[in-house]
Amino acid sequence: MEIDLTLNDDDVTFEAARSDTLLDVLRDNGYAGAKRGCDTGNCGFCTVIVDGEPVKSCIRPASQLEGADVETIESLGTQDDLGPVQSAFVDNAALQCGFCIPGMIMRSKVLLEETPNPDEAEIRDALSENLCRCTGYEKIIDAVQDASTRMSGEADVAADGGYPDGDDAGCGCGYPDGGCGK
Amino acid sequence: MSKTNEPNTDETEEERTADSSKVEEANPVEWDEAPNNRKEPTERRVVSHREEKDDAKKIVTGEAKYAADYAREFPNLAEAKIVRSDIAHGVVTDIDTSAAAAMDDVYAVVTPDSPEVPNKPYTSAGQSYPEPSPWDLRVLRRTVRFVGDPIAAVVAEDKDTASKAARKLDVSYEEYDAVFDTAEATNPEAPQIHDPDEVENHQPGADYERNVEANVSGEIGDVDAAFAEAEERDDLTVIETEWETPYQSHCVPEPHTTIAHRDEDNRHHLISSTQVPYHTRRQLSHLFDVPVKDIQVSKPRIGAGFGSKQGMHTEPIAMALAEAADRPVMVETTRREQFHAVRNRRPARVTLRSVVTDDGNLRALDMDAVTNSGAYGPHGMTVSSAVGKKPLPLYTHTPNIRFEATAVHTNLPVAGAFRGYGAPQGHLAVEGHMDEIAHELDLDPIELRSRNVISEGDLDVASGILKDKEYGRRIRSCGLGECIAEGRAAIGWDDIEQPDADHLHRACGMALTIQSSGVPGDELGAAHIKMNEDGSFILQTGAVDIGPGADTVMAQIAAEVLGVPPADVLVQPSDTDISPFDHGAYASSTTYITGQAVKKAAEDARGMLFEFASRMLDEPESAFTVEEEAVVSEVTGESVSLEEIGYESMYGDEVRAHVMGDASHCTEESPPPFGAQFVDVTVNEETGEFEIHNMVYAVDCGVALNPDLVEGQVEGAMHMSYELATGDGIIFDEEGQPETLGFRDYDMPTTADQPPMNSIIVETHEPTGPFGAKSVAEIPVNGVPPALSNAVRRAVGVRIGDLPITPEKIKAALDDD
Numbered sequence: 001m002e003i004d005l006t007l008n009d010d011d012v013t014f015e016a017a018r019s020d021t022l023l024d025v026l027r028d029n030g031y032a033g034a035k036r037g038c039d040t041g042n043c044g045f046c047t048v049i050v051d052g053e054p055v056k057s058c059i060r061p062a063s064q065l066e067g068a069d070v071e072t073i074e075s076l077g078t079q080d081d082l083g084p085v086q087s088a089f090v091d092n093a094a095l096q097c098g099f100c101i102p103g104m105i106m107r108s109k110v111l112l113e114e115t116p117n118p119d120e121a122e123i124r125d126a127l128s129e130n131l132c133r134c135t136g137y138e139k140i141i142d143a144v145q146d147a148s149t150r151m152s153g154e155a156d157v158a159a160d161g162g163y164p165d166g167d168d169a170g171c172g173c174g175y176p177d178g179g180c181g182k
Numbered sequence: 183m184s185k186t187n188e189p190n191t192d193e194t195e196e197e198r199t200a201d202s203s204k205v206e207e208a209n210p211v212e213w214d215e216a217p218n219n220r221k222e223p224t225e226r227r228v229v230s231h232r233e234e235k236d237d238a239k240k241i242v243t244g245e246a247k248y249a250a251d252y253a254r255e256f257p258n259l260a261e262a263k264i265v266r267s268d269i270a271h272g273v274v275t276d277i278d279t280s281a282a283a284a285m286d287d288v289y290a291v292v293t294p295d296s297p298e299v300p301n302k303p304y305t306s307a308g309q310s311y312p313e314p315s316p317w318d319l320r321v322l323r324r325t326v327r328f329v330g331d332p333i334a335a336v337v338a339e340d341k342d343t344a345s346k347a348a349r350k351l352d353v354s355y356e357e358y359d360a361v362f363d364t365a366e367a368t369n370p371e372a373p374q375i376h377d378p379d380e381v382e383n384h385q386p387g388a389d390y391e392r393n394v395e396a397n398v399s400g401e402i403g404d405v406d407a408a409f410a411e412a413e414e415r416d417d418l419t420v421i422e423t424e425w426e427t428p429y430q431s432h433c434v435p436e437p438h439t440t441i442a443h444r445d446e447d448n449r450h451h452l453i454s455s456t457q458v459p460y461h462t463r464r465q466l467s468h469l470f471d472v473p474v475k476d477i478q479v480s481k482p483r484i485g486a487g488f489g490s491k492q493g494m495h496t497e498p499i500a501m502a503l504a505e506a507a508d509r510p511v512m513v514e515t516t517r518r519e520q521f522h523a524v525r526n527r528r529p530a531r532v533t534l535r536s537v538v539t540d541d542g543n544l545r546a547l548d549m550d551a552v553t554n555s556g557a558y559g560p561h562g563m564t565v566s567s568a569v570g571k572k573p574l575p576l577y578t579h580t581p582n583i584r585f586e587a588t589a590v591h592t593n594l595p596v597a598g599a600f601r602g603y604g605a606p607q608g609h610l611a612v613e614g615h616m617d618e619i620a621h622e623l624d625l626d627p628i629e630l631r632s633r634n635v636i637s638e639g640d641l642d643v644a645s646g647i648l649k650d651k652e653y654g655r656r657i658r659s660c661g662l663g664e665c666i667a668e669g670r671a672a673i674g675w676d677d678i679e680q681p682d683a684d685h686l687h688r689a690c691g692m693a694l695t696i697q698s699s700g701v702p703g704d705e706l707g708a709a710h711i712k713m714n715e716d717g718s719f720i721l722q723t724g725a726v727d728i729g730p731g732a733d734t735v736m737a738q739i740a741a742e743v744l745g746v747p748p749a750d751v752l753v754q755p756s757d758t759d760i761s762p763f764d765h766g767a768y769a770s771s772t773t774y775i776t777g778q779a780v781k782k783a784a785e786d787a788r789g790m791l792f793e794f795a796s797r798m799l800d801e802p803e804s805a806f807t808v809e810e811e812a813v814v815s816e817v818t819g820e821s822v823s824l825e826e827i828g829y830e831s832m833y834g835d836e837v838r839a840h841v842m843g844d845a846s847h848c849t850e851e852s853p854p855p856f857g858a859q860f861v862d863v864t865v866n867e868e869t870g871e872f873e874i875h876n877m878v879y880a881v882d883c884g885v886a887l888n889p890d891l892v893e894g895q896v897e898g899a900m901h902m903s904y905e906l907a908t909g910d911g912i913i914f915d916e917e918g919q920p921e922t923l924g925f926r927d928y929d930m931p932t933t934a935d936q937p938p939m940n941s942i943i944v945e946t947h948e949p950t951g952p953f954g955a956k957s958v959a960e961i962p963v964n965g966v967p968p969a970l971s972n973a974v975r976r977a978v979g980v981r982i983g984d985l986p987i988t989p990e991k992i993k994a995a996l997d998d999d
Contacts, residue, residue, distance in 0.1 A: 017342070019342055027253075030254060032244070032247075032250075032251045032254070033243070033244020033245070034244075035248070035435070035436070035485070036250065036437075036514070037435055037436070037437070037517065038517040038924060038925055039516065039517065040517065040924050040925070040926070042517075042924055042925035042926045043435070043517075043925055045435060072244070073242075073243065073244035074243075074244055076242075076243065077243070078243060079239040079240060079243055079245070082239065082242060082243070086239075086242035086243065087242075089238075089242050090234060090235075090238040090239060090242055091234075093232070093234075093235065093238075093890035093891070093893075093894060095235065095238060095241050095242070096235075096486070096729040096730055096731065096894055096898065097435060097436070097483075097484060097485045097486035097728065097729025097730075098237065098241030098246050098483065098485070098729065099248065099435035099436045099485030099486065099729075100435050101241050101242060102241075102242075102244040105242060123933070124933040124934050125933075125934060127932075127933040128932045128933045128934035128935075129932070130933075131433075131435070131925065131930060131932060132435075133432075133433050133434065133435050133486055133488070133898070133901075133902075133930070134435075134486055134729055134730075134894065134898045135894055135897060135898050135901075136897035136898045136899075136900055136901035136936060136939060137897075137901070137932075137933045137936050138893075138897045138939060139890075139893070139894065139897070140933070141933065
C-alpha cells in the first residue's frame, strides 16, 4: 500500500506492507536515526514525533499514518549546526553508546515544547519510558535541564555546539574545553 | 589462565617466608617510569580534560551507524530467523523443513545437517587462544540443553517472511529430565547435561558426570589450622555467612546484529556488533576451516556491550546463512532472545567463613563459590575464579586465605562475561561479611576495614591465589583511604538523623571495591599512527570502542604526546583488515593496555618529528619538545610547525619519509583501581519498604584521562549495580521456560525509579599506566548490593544476603526476628 504523510516538513509517499510499522517504513527509507531495540514499545529507542506527540514508532502501524505529520531526529540540526537539545546532550556528555539518544532527544524535545522549564521530577517523569543502559540517566537529566535554559535564552549557546561562553575559563590549557576543573 | 594449586601443608613457616620474600623482590615498589608519564595537572594539555566524545555529534544527529544501519548498503540483503528449542533438555528427533523451504522468498532453511553449517565444537567466549572455556557448543544443535538452544535457521527476503517460515518448521523432540538448581545438578542421580567425549578443551576440575564444568581452588597459609586454633582460643571468633545472586541481563541497547557477505574479492566480510573483532576472526577461521586472511570483521558503532558482545553469538549463523543463501544476510536478534538465548550474569551461591581477633584483625578467610553456568560453559571457569580472586585482594594481608570455585551446568540460559566478571557476586559476599564481623565485634564497619585493607606499597598475593606461589602484584597506587573519606563525607555517614516516625529507620551502608586493569601477562594491544601533510594524525588501534569513549581517550593520549588538539587525531574504528591486533574490549583493559600502546606509538612518531626538526632547525633532537602543533627547541625557542614538517616529510628536498609510529604493549602488571560505595537508606519496619536517598561512589582510577567519561562509567555502572541489588533478574517456571521475555517483565531502572547518585573521582598516579591511568569501566558495578544490604542491616537489624533485596524479604526477616 502507499502512504502519504508529512515527514520532516516534506510531503512524501512511502510504499509499505500491511504488517509494517512506522519504524520499518522509516528505516527502509533511509531514516535510520530511530533505532530498533525491542519491537514491543518498551525501550523508547525508536521514539519519533507524530502530530506533536512522542510515539514509539515500532508499535505504530504504518497503515495508520495517512496524512500524519512525522518528525524524526533527521529534522533537527546538523553536525555543523546542532539544535539546542542536541548541543546540550553533547556538552553535558549525556551519551555513551548512543543507541537510545535519538529517541531520548525526540522525547525531550516534546517535553520542552510542552513544558519549557521542567523541574527534575517532570523531566524524570517525561523520560521514564525511554531506557538508557549506559549513563544512569544523571547526565541526561542535566542535559535536558541545560537545553531548557538554552531554549529560554538564558545562556549563550556556542556557535560550534561547544560549551556556553564563560564555562571554559580557569584551566589555562589553551584548548577549547570546559569544566575540566584544573 | 588460572590453574589449580594444591596447598602444600607440609611447607614450613621458614619456607613460606622465603617464598614471599622472593616474590617481594621480584615485584619492587619502584617502577622505571617513562619520562613525561607523570604530569602535574597544570602540565596536562589534553589528558584529564573533559574532551568531547569523538562520536558525540553524529550520535545526536542520528548519523552514527550501528550494524543494522549498514543494511541499506546491501540491496539484495536477506534476513534471518533463528529457530530455538522450546524444551529445556532433550534431543531433536526430526525437523521437517519442507513447508518452510517451499514458501516464496525463502532462500534457505538450515539445520545441523546442512553442509554450510560447521559441526565442530567451539566456545562462543571471545578470549585469548586457546580459550580458557570448554569447546562445548555447536552452531546448530541436535541435543538441546536449555529453552533457547538454536536448532535451525531460516533466511528469507525479509524478517517477516523468515519468521513466518520458521513457524512452519515441524520439530519433534525426545524429551529428557532437566535440572535447574546447581545443588541438585551435582547429585550423581541428576540428569547429565554434557557427554564429556563431545566436549573438547576441558577446563580444570571438569566432571561432566556431575555436571561440573570446572573446579578450581587455592590456598595461602593454612586455613584449617587457623580454624582449629580458633576453636581453642576465646579471643578468636569464627563467623560464617551465605550469599546468593541471580541471573542479570546486560540489557544491551543494540541487540546482537551481524551482516555477513562475500566481498568483491570473494572474502568473508562481517559487519558485527562485537567487542572482540580479532578473536571472532580467529574463531570463525577455525570453525569454518577458512584461512584467517579470508575473513574480515568490521566493528561499526556499537550499542554497548557490557561483556555480552565478548563472544560470538550471531556471527557463525550469519556466515553459514550467507553461504546457504548465496547473498548478504543480516541476523538481528530480538529482545526476547537477548533476555534468555544470548548471555547473562551467572548466578552464584557463596559461603564465607572467617577467623577474626577480638580487636578486628582478620586471621583467616575461607570462601567457596558455586556458580550456575547454565547449559554451556563460555567464561565459566574464569568468571567463577574471579568471584574470589577479584575481591579477596582487598584483604590480602589476611595470613590464611582459601578459595574454591565450582561452575555447574543446569538446563537454564547460558552465563557469559558481564561487566564485573564475577566480582559483583564476590563483593556481595566479602563486603557483606565484613559488616557481619563489625556487627559481631561491635566495631565501626569502616574502622574494621581500615585495620585490614590493602594500601599503597603493599604486595597483593591474594589475586594469585589460584596461581603458583611466585605470584604477587605490587600496589603502586591506592586511593582507598581518600575514597572512604570523601564518600563518607558526601553521604553524610556521621550526620544521619532518624526520621520522626518510629517505624522508619535510616542508616548508611558501605562497601569497598576493587578490580583489575587487564588480564596480567595475557592481553596485547597495538597501535599505528601516521601523520597527514597538515600535521593531523590518523590513529589505528584495535581498541574496540563499544560506547564508553575508548576512541576519544586514545586520541587524547596521542594528542598529549604529539602536542596537538585531540580533534587532530582521527581514530579509525576497529577493523581486522586495518587495525593493529588487539584482544578486544574486555577485562577493563582498553585504557591501560591499548592506551599504553597508543602512547608508545605516538612517541615513536614524535621521534620522527624530532629527526625532521633537527634537520630543519639545525639543532640536536634532544633540544626538542612539542607544543601547540609545533616542534619547539627548548634551547633556542625556535620552532617548526607540524604542518611544515608534514609537507617537508612528503615533498621536501632532503629526506622523504612518512612520519609514522608503531607499538605493541603487553604487561604482567594489572594494577587495581579502587573505590568505596556508600548507600543512604530509610527502611519502614512495618512493611519492609525502603527508600534510597542517595548513592555515592568514590573511585580511584589513577589519573582520570577524561573526567566526563569516568563519571559516565561510574554512574552507568552504579545503575546496573543498583539493579542487581534490587531487581528480580530473570525468572523461569518449573519447566525452565523463561518468564522474563522483554523489558516490561524486567526491572531495569528508569529515570523515574533510579535513585539519586553521585560520583567522586579521587586522583592517584599509577606509574605503570598511560599518564598514570588505571581502569574504571567495571569496578563501580561491584558496590551497591553489599552497601545496600549493609545499610538495611544497620537500619533495621536484618540481613538480606540473597539478592534481590526486596521489601517482602525485609518484612519476612523482621517478622522472623
